[in-house]
Amino acid sequence: MVWKLIMSKDGRTYTYNTDEIKKDFHTDFGVITKKDMINAKFGRKIKTHKGVEFSVIEPTIKDLLARFKRGPQIVTFKDSAIIAAYTGLKPGMKVVDGGAGSGVLASFLGNLVSPNGKVITYEIREDFSKIAKHNVKIAGLERIVKVKNKDMSKGIDEKNVDLVTVDVKSPWEIVEPAKKALKVGGFLVAYIPTVLQVDDFVREVNKHKELKYLRTIEIIERGWKIEERVLRPMSQMLAHTGFLIFVRKL
Template sequence: MSSTVIQKDRTYNTRNGVYHHNQMVGLSYGQKMKATSGKGTMYLLHPTPELWTKVLPHRTQILYLPDISFISMWLDLVPGKKVIETGTGSGSFSHSIARNISPDGHLYTYEYHEQRFEKAKAEFEAHGLSNIVTSKHRDVIANGFDIENYVDAIFLDLPAPWEVIGASKKAFNKGVVGRICSFSPCIEQVQRTVLALNEHGFTGIRMYECLVRDFEAQHIPLPDISTAMDGAKVKFKKLQFEQKLAHKRKRLDTDSISTATTGNNSDASNSTNNGSSSYYRYSLASKCGQCETRGHTSYLTFAELVPILESTTVAVSGEKEEEAK
């Protein structure tokens, strides 16, 4: 999978064939296209944040979809939200944030590495996100954020997140519950961040780790009783039972029991012994494929900043004082 900008008379070359950009014009998204030379085919897909995360040029470690979706849910990134992200890095998460908070939200993304800042800014412009994303070239640990009492959510992907918890507190809109998430690869960073969150009065502090575990869907056969009884353990008892039954029948026969009754018994015996009449039902079940968990990228520490109601002093006396209380 790769991303390309369609340009007149250009070709896209792969080891399975050559594709002419001119022939892509006018095709629908999702359509299959044959190589002009070579045996290959490919699909033309509409760009999305999910696809961009798969093909973007890596300038740093990036966030992937399991973490992106989990963080987006916990930070409540929905249309209209004002969000801070730092550092911008390769802009993987920024694209998802921008899509989620569109059309009337805004993302302020901070990066202190100049080239990364420039590249990310150029990409946001090229992807038509300039009205949703503001890129800022700034060292947030040294200088904090240049925003106060404004944002709903803050995402930190920094080597020392605990250093910006104080600045984050200032940036939150004090009229709403602010949500913060810090993405840290090791538990020592989590511990320091949690201490800083506690010191600054954040609540609801919790930490998660997103791990990948495969589950395989399978059809499990559910044998009926008769088939199960053919199993090794039961087989011997069944044999004993049948022998006893045969013996009993023999005795009854010799005692001249009516033909009709003997016929019924014989039918029952046939149905028990008739292996071909047994059948399997199937149930859909899931089984843990590789029973080891993989995919640790980072620990996700979440917390909330709940607005504190300002206390008001009212001068009252007598009965009114009781009412006021």
């Protein structure tokens, strides 16, 4: 199975895997033959019967998100990108994540620590573990991201971890296990939707002399409309999703 993305000049995109193409493919601009869809080479172009061209692109993790199964609320890329930037995430690093939920943050991190790093993501619910596993497979990261059907608050099996990310209802319960799992200099980052939870989490962090609370931030993304001479900010923003709380092991 190979994932491919085709995109036309007007931005119409279709993400598909070669196994699911059983017949000719109907787009808004005409039909592409099954053979062309399957044999499409990255970097080349294929055409519909009306002559409309589509570029053949190797999908990124962001493109594949459109094909993920829906599960619990995900961490958006505007937030996960900042987690990666502020913690210096790089290939080879060992990450523990939880709860896995839809496996979106775990897949994002797995993509960055590839090809020799690891992400172990904990999920307390079996049904969500299955969704996370399914999505990790779509992302092609089964070798990198391991989903564990376990309660993270009861302990983290891994040691010498570079980064622990937490997106659970009671993040303060993960502080002690994260402290034990992290290497000195490693980061604990919590993604927390409401400010009262942030307060409880930071109070718990501050009880531990081996943990240094660093900062709490919120990322707001505003798109701009750039069309002809109409250049203005969009009225809707990707505003509050969650707070990001950064902590470092001493």
